[in-house]
Structures are given as structure tokens and as C-alpha cells.
Amino acid sequence: MKRLIVQFLILGTAVIYFGCKNEKGTIPQKTEFTGTSVPVAILDPGKTTVLPNGNVLMEGIKYEWYDSTSVWQATGQSIWNEDWLIYSSGDTIKIWGTADINVVGENPGDPSRGKWELLWNGLVTKYEMDEKGNFTKGLIAVDACGNGTSGAVKGMLGRWKYTMDIEQKFAYHSEGFFK
Numbered sequence: 001m002k003r004l005i006v007q008f009l010i011l012g013t014a015v016i017y018f019g020c021k022n023e024k025g026t027i028p029q030k031t032e033f034t035g036t037s038v039p040v041a042i043l044d045p046g047k048t049t050v051l052p053n054g055n056v057l058m059e060g061i062k063y064e065w066y067d068s069t070s071v072w073q074a075t076g077q078s079i080w081n082e083d084w085l086i087y088s089s090g091d092t093i094k095i096w097g098t099a100d101i102n103v104v105g106e107n108p109g110d111p112s113r114g115k116w117e118l119l120w121n122g123l124v125t126k127y128e129m130d131e132k133g134n135f136t137k138g139l140i141a142v143d144a145c146g147n148g149t150s151g152a153v154k155g156m157l158g159r160w161k162y163t164m165d166i167e168q169k170f171a172y173h174s175e176g177f178f179k
Helices: 002-019
Strands: 031-044 047-050 056-069 076-086 092-103 114-129 135-151 157-165 172-178
Touching: 031 076, 056 172, 092 135, 114 157, 135 172
Parallel strands: none
Antiparallel strands: 031 056, 031 172, 047 056, 056 076, 076 092, 092 114, 114 135, 135 157, 157 172
């Protein structure tokens, strides 16, 4: 049994080592970044369904945000496609979806320099809403992973962590890395 475990460890190490090399045969270095993501527009409010158990499902929500980070490779316009499950207990909202970040480059107005495609999920906790359904308090935590699909980021892999304290500021703090 120990021999089998050792063989799997050696095989796993080999796959990770050889599988992570780029076309030049070198292992890419991890680039870390931080930043903020601010809302630009609601593109589609989606559809709301009250489920038989009292939970509320919101589907097809679409937002535009602008991500400003410490590196140009993760800075640009982002479009977020979202689904929400608001639990009837009133303490948690589960959120998930996809997003695209269109990398704008080093300066505002630069042409697109690439695109990231992300999958993400998260939670909204400790929240309060006003009578119009707008958040007045809450903590949001989102984890995302993405692939560079075009331009200068094509072939890169990245991870993002977005956090927001709604009472502090309606903008996400972002941190992550890509390689």
C-alpha cells in the first residue's frame, strides 16, 4: 500500500511539473495583484422566481463593472452573469455565475489587449435590504478562477478573490494571481 501511495505521489509531481511548463519549456512565474472593482451599469435585472420552499431564485442578472488592479493584465471592463439563491431564513444568499474581463491595457482608452473568462461562486452574509430590494448592509465574498482566452493573456490561468463590505463602500476589493 505504501508503495502505491509513493507511486501516485511521484506521478502527481511529474504531471504538475511537466504539465505546468509553457511553450518555451519554462515554468511560468506567479504574478500577484490587488485592486478594486466598481459598478458601471445593470445590463439585465434577470428573472425572479419564488420557490415552493420560500427561497427566492434570481436568474440571468447581468452587471457591468470596471476592474482596476495593480497589473494591466487584470484591469478592464468586466461583465458578470449572475444567479442568486436567497434563502428564506434571511441570513445567506448564494451567488454564482460567469464573468468576462476585457483587458484594456496600460492606459485608459487603450484597445483591448485580451480577455479572461471566469467561473465564480460566493456568498452574501449579514445583509439588510431596503424596501426597494437594495442592499444597505452585508458582506460579500466571491472566489473566481479564469482562463485567458485571447490577446496578451491567452493561455494564462488566474484566481481572484473579491470581497465587499457594502456598508463601507459599494465596490469590491480584489486580489489574486495569474501565471
